[in-house]
Amino acid sequence: MPPDESRSARRAAAYALAVLTFINLFNYMDRWVISAVLESIKKSELHPTDTQLGSLVSGFIIVYMLTSPIFGSLGDRKKRPPLIAAGVVVWSVATALAGFARSFAALFTARATVGVGEAAYGTIAPALLADHFPIERRGRVFAVFFAAIPVGSAAGYIVGGLVDQHFGWRAAFWVAGLPGIVLALLILGVREVPRGQHDSMPHAAPRTSTPVGAYLHLLRNTQYMLAVLGYAAYTFALGGLGAWTAVFLERVRGMSRHEATVTFGTIVLVTGFLGTFMGGWLGDLLLRRTKQSYLWVCGVTTLLAAPVALVAFTHPVKQVYFTAMVIAEILVFASTGPVNSAIVNLVAPGERASAVALSIFFMHLLGDVPSPPLMGAISEASSIARAFLVVPVALLVSGLIWSFAAWRGARVDAS
Numbered sequence: 543m544p545p546d547e548s549r550s551a552r553r554a555a556a557y558a559l560a561v562l563t564f565i566n567l568f569n570y571m572d573r574w575v576i577s578a579v580l581e582s583i584k585k586s587e588l589h590p591t592d593t594q595l596g597s598l599v600s601g602f603i604i605v606y607m608l609t610s611p612i613f614g615s616l617g618d619r620k621k622r623p624p625l626i627a628a629g630v631v632v633w634s635v636a637t638a639l640a641g642f643a644r645s646f647a648a649l650f651t652a653r654a655t656v657g658v659g660e661a662a663y664g665t666i667a668p669a670l671l672a673d674h675f676p677i678e679r680r681g682r683v684f685a686v687f688f689a690a691i692p693v694g695s696a697a698g699y700i701v702g703g704l705v706d707q708h709f710g711w712r713a714a715f716w717v718a719g720l721p722g723i724v725l726a727l728l729i730l731g732v733r734e735v736p737r738g739q740h741d742s743m744p745h746a747a748p749r750t751s752t753p754v755g756a757y758l759h760l761l762r763n764t765q766y767m768l769a770v771l772g773y774a775a776y777t778f779a780l781g782g783l784g785a786w787t788a789v790f791l792e793r794v795r796g797m798s799r800h801e802a803t804v805t806f807g808t809i810v811l812v813t814g815f816l817g818t819f820m821g822g823w824l825g826d827l828l829l830r831r832t833k834q835s836y837l838w839v840c841g842v843t844t845l846l847a848a849p850v851a852l853v854a855f856t857h858p859v860k861q862v863y864f865t866a867m868v869i870a871e872i873l874v875f876a877s878t879g880p881v882n883s884a885i886v887n888l889v890a891p892g893e894r895a896s897a898v899a900l901s902i903f904f905m906h907l908l909g910d911v912p913s914p915p916l917m918g919a920i921s922e923a924s925s926i927a928r929a930f931l932v933v934p935v936a937l938l939v940s941g942l943i944w945s946f947a948a949w950r951g952a953r954v955d956a957s
Contacts, residue, residue, distance in 0.1 A: 554733040555674040561728045562667045563687050565630060568722055569660060570694025571701065572637045573602070575718040576653060578702030579711035583649070586711065590646050598653045600911065605657030607906040610665050614899020615753035617666035618737075618892055626670070627729040629662025634722025641715035664902060669894035670732070672886040676740040678829055680887070681836060685822025685879035692814025692875070696807050738891025756896050765954075766888040768947035769837060770901045773881055774908035775940035776844060779851075779933045780874070781910025782917045786926065790855070794927050795863075809871055817875025825880040833955055834948040836880035836887070841945030847873035848937040855930040874937070881944075 580595050616625055636655035643649035668684070675683045698718065705714040760766060791802035821839055828835035847870050854866035882898075889897040913932070920929035 551735075554735070558671060558674050558732045559683060559686060561725075561732055562626075562671060563690050565663070565722070565725050565729070566667070566687060566690035567694040567697065568718075568725060569633070569663060570691050571698040572633055572656060572718050572722070573660065574695045574698030575637070575702035575714055576602075576640075576698075578699045579706045579714050582706050582711040588643070588646050588649065590649075594646055594650075598650060601650055601654040602657045603906055603911055605654045606661050606664070607657075607903050607911070609658050609661040610899040610902040611753075611757065611896070612899075613662045614665040614896040614902075615756065617669055617895025617899075618756065621734050622666050622670045622895075623729050623732045623734055626663055626666050626732075627726040629659045629666075630722050630726040630729060631659070632662070633659025634719045634726070635659075637719030637722070638716050639719075641712035641719075661899075661902070665899040666895050668882055668886060668898050670735075672894055673735050673737055673739055673891065674733075677887060678826060680883045681822040681825030681829070681879050682819075683822075683879075684882045685818050688878045688882065689815055689818045691878065692811050692818070695814075696811045699803070699807050737894070741891050753896070756893055757900060760889065760893065760897055760900050763889060765947055765951050766885065766897065768943055768950070769840075769881065769884050769888060770904050771908075772840065772844075772940045772943035772947065773885075773901055774905045775936050775943060776840075776874075776877060776881070777905040777909030778913045779936035779940065781913040782930075782933055782936070784910070785914035786917055786921075786929065790926050790930055795860075809868060813868055813871035814875050814878075817872040818878045820872065821876030822879035822883075824876070825883060832952060834951040836884040837944050837948035837951065839880040840877040840884065841941050841943075841948055843873045843876040843941075844937050844944060845941030848934045848941060851937055852931075852934040855927070855933065877944075 576598055580598075584590060584592075584595060613625065613629070633656045636652050636659060639655075640649055640652040643652055668687070671683060671687060672680060701717060702714040705717050787806050788802045791797045791806060795802075797805065821843065825836040825839045828838065832838065850866050850870040850873065854863050854870050857863045857866065885897055885901050886894045913936070917926075917929040917932055920932065
């Protein structure tokens with residue numbers, strides 16, 4: 543590649559990473575702003591029940607899960623920047639429209655529609671990023687991209703709470719949603735690049751007559767499916783943590799509601815940064831020794847996180863359980879970049895968006911869709927403390943699956 547062309551490609555890759563990461567931050571801000579205003583919505587003229595409030599979250603996840611395979615298929619066949627831009631516009635408009643809802647049905651429809659827009663972005667953006675960067679840099683690239691998760695999630699809580707306090711819950715949706723319409727224009731400046739331009743694998747997905755055939759081909763990719771199943775168990779644990787940790791801190795540790803939410807939000811923000819970058823750096827560093835480095839990082843850090851999480855949720859001494867919680871969160875977030883790097887590297891370049899979409903489908907179907915209600919049922923039958931014993935078990939299962947996938951892959955590489 544000529545020097546001028548190489549510099550142009552590097553600038554295009556840097557621009558793609560910056561824009562997609564910045565929009566990913568708003569992605570999670572839009573997703574979690576609802577959690578900051580639930581109590582205000584309950585006291586509003588809409589008068590929803592707690593069950594209805596819960597459906598605002600689950601409705602989004604279910605729509606996101608079901609529409610992801612559609613956009614994954616489109617992302618492997620069409621130009622990707624326009625599809626991503628369209629997704630950003632849809633979720634931004636839907637978020638803003640939630641602020642105009644005059645009935646619970648309208649509010650639910652708006653929040654569910656956010657899932658459609660985010661499905662377009664969430665499936666296609668990682669695949670496009672993977673094609674902009676060589677394999678030996680993808681761990682760090684995805685660490686930057688996914689570091690937007692803790693920042694955006696915290697912003698959703700903080701910005702939503704502050705705007706709600708001063709201007710009302712409707713304004714919180716407008717502030718979170720409307721900037722996305724402008725951000726969508728930045729996507730159109732992201733360069734479409736050839737699929738697999740940095741890979742030694744074939745540049746196209748195996749030819750199938752239908753999108754269904756492409757997904758059937760992915761289901762036969764054993765190592766990819768092991769990575770996805772490990773991701774599902776991991777998401778099961780994260781779904782329970784996200785839904786119930788503040789409640790656990792209030793009921794079991796005796797914190798006030800404000801102290802519990804601020805404490806947990808701060809821990810997630812700090813450990814999310816540290817863990818995500820640590821995992822991405824380790825995955826790229828160890829890639830020089832083994833092609834399975836990303837799965838090994840996921841497996842080992844998650845296995846280590848399981849017993850530390852058990853201490854965090856069972857030990858009575860504050861200094862011990864807080865230290866354990868911080869360490870466990872760092873180890874958990876260490877998998878964020880490597881698992882997504884593994885998923886895009888284990889498939890042909892022409893089927894990456896479909897691979898990300900299928901992983902999203904399974905990680906939600908088996909992960910954070912069932913885990914919050916299951917833990918809630920255990921809490922009602924026994925206690926929230928007993929319910930949290932599910933979390934280290936799920937982390938253990940995830941770590942075992944990922945470690946087995948890495949071991950199996952290493953044996954195939956050696957043969």
